[in-house]
Amino acid sequence: GAGVSQSPRYKVAKRGQDVALRCDPISGHVSLFWYQQALGQGPEFLTYFQNEAQLDKSGLPSDRFFAERPEGSVSTLKIQRTQQEDSAVYLCASSLLTPNTEAFFGQGTRLTVV
Amino acid sequence: GENVEQHPSTLSVQEGDSAVIKCTYSDSASNYFPWYKQELGKGPQLIIDIRSNVGEKKDQRIAVTLNKTAKHFSLHITETQPEDSAVYFCAASKYNNNDMRFGAGTRLTVKP
Numbered sequence: 065g066a067g068v069s070q071s072p073r074y075k076v077a078k079r080g081q082d083v084a085l086r087c088d089p090i091s092g093h094v095s096l097f098w099y100q101q102a103l104g105q106g107p108e109f110l111t112y113f114q115n116e117a118q119l120d121k122s123g124l125p126s127d128r129f130f131a132e133r134p135e136g137s138v139s140t141l142k143i144q145r146t147q148q149e150d151s152a153v154y155l156c157a158s159s160l161l162t163p164n165t166e167a168f169f170g171q172g173t174r175l176t177v178v
Numbered sequence: 179g180e181n182v183e184q185h186p187s188t189l190s191v192q193e194g195d196s197a198v199i200k201c202t203y204s205d206s207a208s209n210y211f212p213w214y215k216q217e218l219g220k221g222p223q224l225i226i227d228i229r230s231n232v233g234e235k236k237d238q239r240i241a242v243t244l245n246k247t248a249k250h251f252s253l254h255i256t257e258t259q260p261e262d263s264a265v266y267f268c269a270a271s272k273y274n275n276n277d278m279r280f281g282a283g284t285r286l287t288v289k290p
Contacts (some may be wrong), residue, residue, distance in 0.1 A: 105282055106267050108182075109278065112277070
């Protein structure tokens with residue numbers, strides 16, 4: 065596709081439910097990022113992949129959060145036993161490997177935990 | 179780690195006026211400073227960026243300045259238009275770009 069695609073756009077989960085959020089990056093983009101954006105705040109870094117390798121997961125808030133990119137393209141962010149504080153927009157971005165290049169963002173998945 | 183602070187949090191200007199948004203960062207190793215515009219229901223979109231080897235960059239009505247000594251950078255929008263209304267985020271990252279940190283955002287409203 066022409067841009068970064070995320071699905072679903074909206075997800076409502078009951079507290080304790082597991083969720084999986086999908087990101088399709090721009091074809092050929094080696095770098096992939098996940099961010100969490102709370103209402104009225106800037107995006108907060110969660111994790112970074114270079115191809116299939118997860119090089120940085122320092123931003124994942126707890127061990128309930130898990131991300132993977134097994135074939136170096138599509139990525140999935142999984143949240144286990146969701147809690148109300150997990151409610152946020154989850155943004156995925158991709159970029160070329162070349163340092164300091166533009167990161168293209170998807171529209172995000174708005175997760176609401178009830 | 180890097181800490182980016184952005185102000186003001188909200189900014190309202192009349193159409194045609196200029197708007198200035200300022201950011202400071204904490205890590206002197208940061209060398210890439212993008213600005214993103216986020217419209218309601220959309221992901222952030224890059225509008226301009228600057229690298230540490232330059233002090234100023236301009237693209238039509240948008241300009242960014244960087245002061246590495248003081249560790250601050252600013253976004254300037256001239257001749258504002260209603261379609262400039264959005265939330266603007268500054269960010270800072272180091273060479274490998276895998277740890278980009280964002281400011282909290284500025285909600286810009288341009289009144290017609």
